[in-house]
Amino acid sequence: MGAAASLLSLDERHALTSLRHLFQNEPVTIDKLESLTLDELYALADRTGLDLPPGLARPFVIEEVLDVIEEDSEDRRSSQGEALHIDEKKYAELRIDEIDVDPGADESMAQRYNETMVRAIVRDPSWAFAFWDVSDAELESLRGEEGSAGLFLRVVELRGQGDAAEPEGQREYFDIPVADEDLQWYINLPRSGVRFRIDLCARRASQAGKFRVLARSNEVESPRLSLATDPETLGEGACELLSLSGVEELAIEGCADANPRRILQSGSAGAADRAD
Amino acid sequence: MGSGYLALVLNAHMPFVRRPEYPRFLEERWFFETLSETYLPLLRMFRSLEADGVPFHLTMSVSPTLAAMLGDKVLGDRYVEYLNAQLRLAAAEEERVGADPAFGPLVRMYGALYRADKDDFLELYNRDVLGAFDYFYKKGRVELMTSGATHAFLPIFRDSQEAVIAQVETAIISHRKAFGKNPAGFWLPQLGWYSGVAEVLRAYNVQYTIVTTKGAVLGDPTPRYGSFAPVECPSGLVAFIRDAGGTDAVWSEASGYPADPAYRDFYRDIGFDLPAEYLNGHLEEPGERIFTGFKYWAVTGRSDEKRPYDSVAARARAIKHAELFMAERLASAQAASPLMDRPPLMVCPFDAELFGHWWFEGPIFLETLFRKVAEAGALEAVTLGEYLRAHPTNQVSTPEFSSWGDGGFAEVWLDGSNDWIYRHATKAVERMSELAERFPDESGLRERILNQAAREVLLTMCSDWALLMRAGRSSGFARQQVEAPILNFARIYDMLCSNTVSTEWVTKLEKRNNLFPSINYRMFRKKR
Numbered sequence: 001m002g003a004a005a006s007l008l009s010l011d012e013r014h015a016l017t018s019l020r021h022l023f024q025n026e027p028v029t030i031d032k033l034e035s036l037t038l039d040e041l042y043a044l045a046d047r048t049g050l051d052l053p054p055g056l057a058r059p060f061v062i063e064e065v066l067d068v069i070e071e072d073s074e075d076r077r078s079s080q081g082e083a084l085h086i087d088e089k090k091y092a093e094l095r096i097d098e099i100d101v102d103p104g105a106d107e108s109m110a111q112r113y114n115e116t117m118v119r120a121i122v123r124d125p126s127w128a129f130a131f132w133d134v135s136d137a138e139l140e141s142l143r144g145e146e147g148s149a150g151l152f153l154r155v156v157e158l159r160g161q162g163d164a165a166e167p168e169g170q171r172e173y174f175d176i177p178v179a180d181e182d183l184q185w186y187i188n189l190p191r192s193g194v195r196f197r198i199d200l201c202a203r204r205a206s207q208a209g210k211f212r213v214l215a216r217s218n219e220v221e222s223p224r225l226s227l228a229t230d231p232e233t234l235g236e237g238a239c240e241l242l243s244l245s246g247v248e249e250l251a252i253e254g255c256a257d258a259n260p261r262r263i264l265q266s267g268s269a270g271a272a273d274r275a276d
Numbered sequence: 277m278g279s280g281y282l283a284l285v286l287n288a289h290m291p292f293v294r295r296p297e298y299p300r301f302l303e304e305r306w307f308f309e310t311l312s313e314t315y316l317p318l319l320r321m322f323r324s325l326e327a328d329g330v331p332f333h334l335t336m337s338v339s340p341t342l343a344a345m346l347g348d349k350v351l352g353d354r355y356v357e358y359l360n361a362q363l364r365l366a367a368a369e370e371e372r373v374g375a376d377p378a379f380g381p382l383v384r385m386y387g388a389l390y391r392a393d394k395d396d397f398l399e400l401y402n403r404d405v406l407g408a409f410d411y412f413y414k415k416g417r418v419e420l421m422t423s424g425a426t427h428a429f430l431p432i433f434r435d436s437q438e439a440v441i442a443q444v445e446t447a448i449i450s451h452r453k454a455f456g457k458n459p460a461g462f463w464l465p466q467l468g469w470y471s472g473v474a475e476v477l478r479a480y481n482v483q484y485t486i487v488t489t490k491g492a493v494l495g496d497p498t499p500r501y502g503s504f505a506p507v508e509c510p511s512g513l514v515a516f517i518r519d520a521g522g523t524d525a526v527w528s529e530a531s532g533y534p535a536d537p538a539y540r541d542f543y544r545d546i547g548f549d550l551p552a553e554y555l556n557g558h559l560e561e562p563g564e565r566i567f568t569g570f571k572y573w574a575v576t577g578r579s580d581e582k583r584p585y586d587s588v589a590a591r592a593r594a595i596k597h598a599e600l601f602m603a604e605r606l607a608s609a610q611a612a613s614p615l616m617d618r619p620p621l622m623v624c625p626f627d628a629e630l631f632g633h634w635w636f637e638g639p640i641f642l643e644t645l646f647r648k649v650a651e652a653g654a655l656e657a658v659t660l661g662e663y664l665r666a667h668p669t670n671q672v673s674t675p676e677f678s679s680w681g682d683g684g685f686a687e688v689w690l691d692g693s694n695d696w697i698y699r700h701a702t703k704a705v706e707r708m709s710e711l712a713e714r715f716p717d718e719s720g721l722r723e724r725i726l727n728q729a730a731r732e733v734l735l736t737m738c739s740d741w742a743l744l745m746r747a748g749r750s751s752g753f754a755r756q757q758v759e760a761p762i763l764n765f766a767r768i769y770d771m772l773c774s775n776t777v778s779t780e781w782v783t784k785l786e787k788r789n790n791l792f793p794s795i796n797y798r799m800f801r802k803k804r
Contacts, residue, residue, distance in 0.1 A: 056481075057479045057480050057481060059445070059448050059449065059452070059458060059480055059481070060458065060480070060481045063452070063457065063458045063481075107763055109700065109759050109762055109763055109766075110766070112699070113699075113703055119435075119699075119702065121432055121435075121686075121690060121698060122431075122677070122685075122686070123685060123686045123687055123690045124683055124684075124685035124686060124687055125685070127687075129690055129695055129698075131695075131698065131699050183699075184695065184699075218435040220435070223494065223676045223677040223678070223685060224494055224676060225494070226494075227493065227494070227498045228494070228495065228496035228497055228498050229496070229497040229498035231498060234497075234498060234500040235500050236615070237614075237615030237616070238498075238500040238501075238502075238615075240611075240615055241500070241501050241502035241504060241612055241615050241616070242493065242498070242502045243502075244502060244504070244608060244611055244612050245489055245493065245502030245503040245504065245517075245519075245520060246489060246503075246520035246521060246524075247489075247493055247502070249520065250489065250490045250493060250520075250684070251684075252490070252493065252494065
């Protein structure tokens with residue numbers, strides 16, 4: 001057991017529980033509990049008389065086990081003081097001025113990882129960000145006599161999922177030509193609320209119209225910018241409540257003139273007070 | 277029961293800056309300033325309300341990096357040095373302008389602030405500021421939440437699920453270490469929500485989070501109570517909805533309360549106004565123009581011609597603003613109430629640092645608000661957990677991807693100034709998962725190295741640096757704060773792949789980036 005594992009040891013003056021025996025009289029620590037597998041934690045809980053429902057996440061099981069140990073928050077706090085103390089000792093042999101872990105001047109960050117990949121991140125309803133890379137070897141092999149690999153991004157719209165998905169050939173897409181040295185691009189999306197992926201492709205110089213998919217991105221979805229439900233169908237008062245929530249100010253499609261602002265105007269008693 | 281519920285939520289967060297290898301480090305001052313002007317004054321406010329029997333209730337997120345810094349001995353020692361330097365500056369200022377009828381009282385006001393901070397930090401709390409918050413947590417006054425381990429903007433990492441899990445799991449463990457129990461609430465950094473995060477949070481037994489009005493209103497189905505009641509996601513996670521009116525009143529840069537002419541101007545500071553030779557004798561950082569915290573001028577107006585700050589007038593203004601804020605929320609609640617089957621809820625989340633640090637009079641505003649709300653009885657101040665216990669059943673709806681940044685989505689954290697981060701951060705996550713798969717059962721030195729690798733990966737994901745790059749403030753420093761952990765991780769990855777380990781270097785790195793002592797690199801394993 002390393003020094004780090006002693007962190008947060010619970011106060012030994014207390015905690016005369018069965019857990020102590022399970023740990024052969026060593027202090028019970030969160031770290032120790034954390035080192036157990038989920039099955040072991042369940043077994044432990046069982047032996048201490050806890051009846052836990054199956055399927056709990058680890059931290060929750062640990063929490064339950066810890067709760068068995070009756071100690072008040074004061075004890076936990078004082079034990080944290082000990083923990084800091086132990087942490088200090090752990091590093092006592094090192095003086096502060098010895099720490100110089102900054103990367104040296106000769107160390108600079110790799111700009112790319114020399115792999116063939118493409119990834120998409122949605123930024124907002126109108127824009128997505130794509131970054132990609134083509135390994136040096138692959139780029140070399142793609143470069144034809146003209147010296148260009150003929151790279152382009154194909155933004156493919158995805159509709160339906162599983163069996164309901166459209167066949168690949170019928171999907172809508174648009175292409176964005178990119179230079180060999182480009183590594184990222186912002187893509188203007190045709191509309192909000194669209195699911196898509198990005199294929200990194202290379203044209204085959206020898207065969208007009210033919211291309212190869214080098215890499216395929218994760219599937220992403222741009223956020224919708226209109227209400228998912230017609231507010232009129234949400235029940236009495238829903239429109240007014242949305243208006244009171246300030247929906248007209250949110251640049252949501254179709255909401256700008258959906259409701260008069262009369263409620264807000266009559267409702268804000270202190271509005272005139274603000275200006276004085 | 278009153279006409280409605282008011283739930284104030286404060287997000288207390290600082291990015292991890294700790295550089296023990298330098299005798300002093302400029303950016304560590306951000307933490308010291310906020311501790312002096314926000315966290316300790318907030319605690320004084322809580323004590324004052326408690327002493328007077330005011331039933332105040334609020335929710336507060338203490339981010340894992342802030343908790344790590346509040347619990348750190350090196351930073352605690354340096355904070356005392358900082359306070360001593362501030363008190364020396366106050367003494368020098370007393371000599372310089374103490375007799376001036378406008379500035380003399382202000383010098384003494386700052387002197388009193390730093391003395392109170394020093395007394396509280398050393399004597400009252402014995403340096404244990406987390407314990408001071410815990411006291412009110414255990415009393416049920418302040419419900420503490422946690423937040424992403426390093427304040428990652430999670431929607432950008434939605435397709436790196438291990439990264440999101442690592443941010444959440446590390447945060448839960450950090451909270452439990454600091455406060456002895458699991459948090460019920462999770463503050464999504466920058467209120468960055470995407471639908472899949474609900475399942476991750478539920479797996480850690482998180483009960484609630486907060487989303488923006490826009491994210492909620494664009495949710496499916498549309499919430500029928502607007503922002504006046506939370507929604508429940510299919511996974512069972514409850515999403516509270518930010519009240520746009522309440523937040524705009526305070527937050528709006530142009531028209532928010534803090535822009536009032538009577539309030540203290542943040543930017544006019546003797547650190548930039550006085551001759552360098554005078555300041556050099558009193559500053560920790562001779563030769564550099566920095567904010568000293570000694571600010572003598574009022575906002576006044578748009579011009580550079582400022583009036584001297586009048587703390588009495590500013591206090592009166594803060595009280596007036598608290599009354600106005602309450603009246604506006606009450607009017608809003610009264611308009612919404614007849615349309616609902618329960619009292620309307622208004623959730624007002626703010627960065628804690630606004631109160632005191634940026635908006636100097638903010639703590640007065642908050643304290644007055646709690647007192648007035650209690651006196652008037654028309655609104656009830658609640659924590660988010662208290663609301664949920666009173667109203668456990670809520671409309672099922674899934675909010676849309678959203679954040680509280682400009683535009684409401686991800687443009688603040690993903691633009692030309694900061695987009696370079698994500699190629700490297702996602703690669704680091706991918707490689708960390710690869711390492712965790714390859715070395716699942718390590719112990720001893722190799723386990724320590726893998727755990728340090730996991731810390732470095734988390735540090736690359738911090739959204740604060742991306743924000744500073746976009747804002748063009750401290751952007752060189754911000755860039756370095758991301759590049760360093762990327763390089764550190766790359767070095768560890770190479771070490772483990774080539775099986776050549778520099779124990780000394782890793783130990784030093786552990787000692788500097790010492791946050792999350794119980795981190796477990798195995799959380800990066802692929803979920804099956």
